[in-house]
Amino acid sequence: MTEAELRAIRNALGSPAEVIAECAAVSKPFLEKNLLDAVVELVARHPVTLEEISTRVNGESRNIEAALQALIENGAIEMRRHQGKNFFVAS
Numbered sequence: 001m002t003e004a005e006l007r008a009i010r011n012a013l014g015s016p017a018e019v020i021a022e023c024a025a026v027s028k029p030f031l032e033k034n035l036l037d038a039v040v041e042l043v044a045r046h047p048v049t050l051e052e053i054s055t056r057v058n059g060e061s062r063n064i065e066a067a068l069q070a071l072i073e074n075g076a077i078e079m080r081r082h083q084g085k086n087f088f089v090a091s
Contacts, residue, residue: 035059035067040090043077047087 038057042048048056053064068088071077078091 035063036071039064039067039071039088040076043088044090047080047082047089049085049087053088 035057039053042053042056050061050064050068053059053068054061057064068077068079072079075091077088080087080089
């Protein structure tokens with residue numbers, strides 16, 4: 001979706017909806033944290049997909065999937081399906 005389309009949706013939904021900027025670069029703090037902490041920090045900001053998590057933490061999918069499963073099992077995060085995609089959110 002374009003930024004204009006996202007803003008139109010945000011305007012239709014009203015507050016507290018917001019447009020989240022894409023970020024392809026991996027920030028240094030995420031590289032310094034362990035994977036579990038990085039994932040928890042990401043989902044605390046806003047719902048994210050596996051693909052978004054992989055991009056942000058620059059990790060292998062199988063390691064991230066294992067981390068997600070562990071976090072779901074201990075109740076730190078939840079997986080929710082929205083418009084055909086799985087999103088991970090803070091519990």
